[in-house]
Amino acid sequence: MPSTRREFLAATAAAAALAQASPADPGPWFDKPMRWAQLTLVEDDPGKYDFTFWLDYFRRTHSDAACLSAGGCVAFYPTKIPLHYKTPWMKDTDPFGDLVAGCRKQNMVVMARTDPHAVHQDVYDAHPDWIAVEADGKKRRHWASPDLWVTCALGPYNFDFMTQVTREIVEMYKVDAVFSNRWAGSGMCYCEHCRENFHKASGMDLPRTTNPHDPARRAYTAWHQQRLFDLWHLWDDEIRKINPNACYVPNSGGGALSDLDMKAIGERAPMMVADRQARSGVAAPWANGKNGKEYRSTMGGKAICGMFSVGVEEAYRWKDSVQSGPEIKLWAIDGIANGLRPWFIKFSGTLHDKRWLQPVEDVFNWAYRNERYLRNERPLARVAIVYSQQTAHFYGAERARQKVEDHTLGYYQALIEARIPFEMVHDQLLDAAHVDQYKVLILPNIAALSDQQCRQLREYVDRGGSIVATHETSLYDQSGVQRKDFGLADLFGTSYDGAIDPRMQNSYLRLQGPHPLLAGLEDAPRIINGVSRVHTRGTDANAPLTLIPSYPDLPMEEVYPRVAKTDIPEVYLQERGKGRVVYFPWDIDRTFWEILSPDHGKLLRNAVDWAGNEPHPATVTGPGVLDVAVWRQKDSMTVHMVNLTNSMMMKGPIREFIPLPPQKVVVRVPSRPKSVKLLVSSAQPAVQYAPGTVTLTIPSILIHEVVALDL
Ligand SMILES: [Zn+2]
Numbered sequence: 001m002p003s004t005r006r007e008f009l010a011a012t013a014a015a016a017a018l019a020q021a022s023p024a025d026p027g028p029w030f031d032k033p034m035r036w037a038q039l040t041l042v043e044d045d046p047g048k049y050d051f052t053f054w055l056d057y058f059r060r061t062h063s064d065a066a067c068l069s070a071g072g073c074v075a076f077y078p079t080k081i082p083l084h085y086k087t088p089w090m091k092d093t094d095p096f097g098d099l100v101a102g103c104r105k106q107n108m109v110v111m112a113r114t115d116p117h118a119v120h121q122d123v124y125d126a127h128p129d130w131i132a133v134e135a136d137g138k139k140r141r142h143w144a145s146p147d148l149w150v151t152c153a154l155g156p157y158n159f160d161f162m163t164q165v166t167r168e169i170v171e172m173y174k175v176d177a178v179f180s181n182r183w184a185g186s187g188m189c190y191c192e193h194c195r196e197n198f199h200k201a202s203g204m205d206l207p208r209t210t211n212p213h214d215p216a217r218r219a220y221t222a223w224h225q226q227r228l229f230d231l232w233h234l235w236d237d238e239i240r241k242i243n244p245n246a247c248y249v250p251n252s253g254g255g256a257l258s259d260l261d262m263k264a265i266g267e268r269a270p271m272m273v274a275d276r277q278a279r280s281g282v283a284a285p286w287a288n289g290k291n292g293k294e295y296r297s298t299m300g301g302k303a304i305c306g307m308f309s310v311g312v313e314e315a316y317r318w319k320d321s322v323q324s325g326p327e328i329k330l331w332a333i334d335g336i337a338n339g340l341r342p343w344f345i346k347f348s349g350t351l352h353d354k355r356w357l358q359p360v361e362d363v364f365n366w367a368y369r370n371e372r373y374l375r376n377e378r379p380l381a382r383v384a385i386v387y388s389q390q391t392a393h394f395y396g397a398e399r400a401r402q403k404v405e406d407h408t409l410g411y412y413q414a415l416i417e418a419r420i421p422f423e424m425v426h427d428q429l430l431d432a433a434h435v436d437q438y439k440v441l442i443l444p445n446i447a448a449l450s451d452q453q454c455r456q457l458r459e460y461v462d463r464g465g466s467i468v469a470t471h472e473t474s475l476y477d478q479s480g481v482q483r484k485d486f487g488l489a490d491l492f493g494t495s496y497d498g499a500i501d502p503r504m505q506n507s508y509l510r511l512q513g514p515h516p517l518l519a520g521l522e523d524a525p526r527i528i529n530g531v532s533r534v535h536t537r538g539t540d541a542n543a544p545l546t547l548i549p550s551y552p553d554l555p556m557e558e559v560y561p562r563v564a565k566t567d568i569p570e571v572y573l574q575e576r577g578k579g580r581v582v583y584f585p586w587d588i589d590r591t592f593w594e595i596l597s598p599d600h601g602k603l604l605r606n607a608v609d610w611a612g613n614e615p616h617p618a619t620v621t622g623p624g625v626l627d628v629a630v631w632r633q634k635d636s637m638t639v640h641m642v643n644l645t646n647s648m649m650m651k652g653p654i655r656e657f658i659p660l661p662p663q664k665v666v667v668r669v670p671s672r673p674k675s676v677k678l679l680v681s682s683a684q685p686a687v688q689y690a691p692g693t694v695t696l697t698i699p700s701i702l703i704h705e706v707v708a709l710d711l
Contacts, residue, residue: 028245029176030271031303033065033109034371035364036343038307039099040113041069041076042350046090049349055102061361062368066103067179067343070096070112070169072162073119073148077172081164083127085120100173111249112175116162117182118148123157130157133191135208140186144317153185154227155193159234166235170242178239179249179273184228184259198223212397212480221393225260228252232268251275255294255424256392256404263428266298274340277309278323278331279652284409285644286416286627288331289338293424294387296339301377306340308332310356311347312653320352325359326703327653330642332363333704337629337640339376342367370679373638373708380617380630380637381421382439383608385411388427391448394480395472402590407444407470410593414604416644419620421630430456436463440612443469444589450478454487461491464578466611471587472500472534492583493574497535504531506559508548509570515544516610517571517582520602527599529570530586536569543569545603571603573610582607615668622663625649626701630667638679639667639707641698660701667694673709680705 037058041049058066069076075086077096087095096112103110124131124139132140132150142148151157166178190206198206201223207216228250236248252258253265253272265272276291288306295304308331311321332342344360367374387408396404415422425435427446430453435441441460446469449457454474461467467488474487475496485496507529511518521527526548533547540546547568552558574581584607592600617630624645631638641663648654669692676687676694680703685696698705 028270029109030247033303034341034374035061035063035367036065036067036305036307036341037061037063038067038113038343038345039069039349040345040347041095042348043074043087044089045349046076046087046093046095048089051098051102054099054349055106057357057361058103058108059106061344061364063108063364065109065111066099067111067113067345068096068099068103070114070173070175070178071165072114072116072180075165077169079165079168081161081168083119083123083161084165085122097173100175109176110173111177111179112169112173113179113181114162114165114169114183115181116153116158116165117151117186118142118145119151119157120148124149127157129192130155130161131191132186132189133194135188135190137190140189150186152189152191152193153183153231154189154197154224155191158183158231163234163238166248167238167242170239170246174243175246176243177247177249178235179251180235181251183231183250184252197227210398212394218479225264228260229264229268247271249273253295254291256387256389256408257400258389261389261428262294262298262426266300266426269299269302271303271305272299273305273307273343274335275307277307277345278311278313278327280314282651284413284416284650285330285646285652285654286334286412286642288335288340289627289629289642290412290424292335292338292340293422296379297387297424297426298429304340305343306332306335307343307345308335309345309347310360319347322353322356324653324655325355326655326657328356328359329363329703330644330654330657332360334627334642334644336363336367336374337627337642337704337706339379339629339631366680370706370708373633373636373679373706375633376631376638377634378437378632379421379423380632381423382437382612382614382617383415383420383422383442384425384435384438384440385415385422385442385444386425386427386430386446388446388448390427390478390480391446391476394478395447395476397480404445404447406593407587407589410589410591411442411444411470411604413596414589414592414601415608416627417601417625418605418608419626419628420605420608420616421618421628427453430460432460432463435460435465438465439614440466440468440608442608443467443473445471445473445587447472447474448476448478448480449474449487451487453478457488458491461576461579461581466580466613467491468582468607468611470584470589471532473583475534491574491576491581493572493581494536494538494569494583494585497537499535501533501535504529504533504550506553507533507550508561509545510548510565512542512544512546517544517573517603517606519606519609521599524599528595528597530588530591530600531594532587532590533570534585536572536585538569538572539567540569541565541567543571544573545570571607580611580613582611617668619666620663622661624660624663624701626660626663636711637667637669637673637709639665640704641665641701641706642704643701657702663698663701665696665698665707667707667709668692669694669709669711671711673711675710677708678705679708
C-alpha cells in the first residue's frame, strides 16, 4: 500500500499510463509471439495482390505476429513526409494500414518494416549529401537498381529523415515495433558527413585501408559501431515516446563475422531476429541452428526469431524462386530445435509459385500444436564453443572467414557428428554467471584474448571447468598484437616456440595409446596431420600425438618418411583439480572443416569427452547424422533430434528425407518423469527408468523427433 499521498499519486499516474498504453494491458509483448510471418510487399503489389489470401494464410499457419512493409525506400501508406516515395500503385489506398488492421483483428503483434538503404532521384536532387560516396569520391548508384541511389547510413538521411519516417509510422499505426532492413549502410562511405563526423570524433581522416592495425581503421571500427548504436538508440527512444510498449528492432548481429558487438546487442535488444535465410554454396543444414546459439549467447532467455526465406538464396538472387519443400522444412526445423522462433519471409505479395506454402504451413502447425514444449527456459548443454568478434576483426581481418570462422565450423561439425548437445559463448561474457553452466569450453583458434579474458578462463578451470583449445588461441592480445607467449601458456602446459608453419604438405601424426583421446583409433598407427602448426616448447616421446614432419610428396620415388618418430607433442593434456585442459597446437578444427577426415572428427570428439569427464545430458545411439539439443521448459524437458542425414547435407537443396533406422536415446533426468512422449510421430515408446536416466528407442526419424518428458 502506498503510504503517502505523493506515492499514491505516483502509483495512480503509473496505472493510468499503463491503462492508456492499451486497455488490455499487454505490457511488453516481446516474449509472446512464437511464430512470425513476414510479407515484404513490392511496389506493384497494391491493387494486385490477394489481401484476403494472405490474412487467411497467416491464420492457417497460426502466425501470432507479422512484419509488414511500411516505408523507407518505398512507402506503402499515405505518408505526409516530403521526399518519402509512395508506391504509385497504391493510389488513394493504404495497403500497409489495411494489413495492420487485418492482422490486429487476428490478435497478431504487428511490426512495421522499413528499408532505408536506397532512394530515388528526387532525394538525390534535393539532398545530394544524403547519398553514400565511394573511395574515389563518386556518389554510389544502386548496384542492382541503377535508377536508385545508395544512402549514407551514418548521416542525416538516417538520423533525420528516417527518424521522421519511423515516428510517422508509429504515430499513425501504433505498431508494436519497427524493424529495419539494410539500415547499417552498404560498405564504407566517404561522404562529407562521414568525413567530418569521423574527424570530429577521432582527429583523423577516414581510413583507406582494411589493415586492422592502421590507427584510423581501428578508430573507424569503433566509431562506426558507436554511430550505429546511437542510431538504434535514437529510433528506439522516438518509438517508445509514442508507444511505450514498442521498440526498434534492427536487422543486425550474428556470429564472429558480424559487425556490431553482440554483447552490446544482447544488453540493448528486448528481442532479436536472426536473419539466416537459407543455405548458399557449401553450407551445412545446421547453420540456422548455429545462428540461434550465437544470438542466445548474449540474448540469454530473450526471444530470438529465426528468419528463413522460401527462395533460393544464392549470389544470383532469384528472389521470386521457391526452394524444395524438404530444404525449407529442414532449415526451419533445425532453427526451432536450437531455440529459434520460426519467422518465414516472403518477398512479393503476388505469388509466382505456391509450392512453399504447404511446407511452411506444416512446420508452423507442428510448432503451434507443441508450443508449450517449445517455450524453452534454458538449454541443458554442458559443452559450449566460444566465438570471438574481436578475433575476427583484429586477427582475422580480411581473412577472418578462413582464419577464424572455419575453425568454428569444423568444431561445430565435429560436435554434430558426435551428437553432443552444445551451446555457444561470446568471448566478452566469460564470467562465472555466463560459463559455469558448462563443463567444457571449446576455444577454436580464439587467437585474440585480453589478459582479463585469459584470467577469466583460468578462474573457470580453477572452479572445475575444462577447456579444449586449438592452434593460435591466446597468442594475441585483444587488439590482435602478437604476444611473446600464449596468454594461456600455464593452462596449455607449453609455451610458444617462436614459429608457425603456415602450410604443411604431407605431414602426419604418430598415435601412441592407450589413451581415451585415441578412442576409435586403436588400429591406427598414424593419421594425417593438419595444415598449419604452432611450434611449441617441450618434448614428450610418449604424447598420444607426436609429429611426423613433412616429407616430399613428389616425385613418387622420393615419398617416404625421413623421420619415423619425433618427441614433438601435437597435443597437450593437463589436469588441474577437477578441470582438464586439452591443447592442439595445430589447426585440427579448420582442417576438419576442409577435409572432413573422420580421424580428426574422432579426436575432436574425444577431446571434449576426456575434458568433460561426465556423461552428456542426452545420448542418442544409432546410424546417421543428428543435431541433438536438450532443453528445459517450465514443467518439462525436451530432446530434439533433427535428421541431417542426406546426400545433400553439405550442399543443398535436399531432394527428400531419408528415414533413420532405430535410435536409442538415454536422457539424464532430475527426477522420474510423469510421462514421456514423442512430439512428431506420436508413437508411444517403451520407456525404461533407472535412477537418473530414462531410456527409450525411437523406431525411426524422418525429419525430426522430439522426446518430451513431463516432470
Ligand atoms: Zn556517409
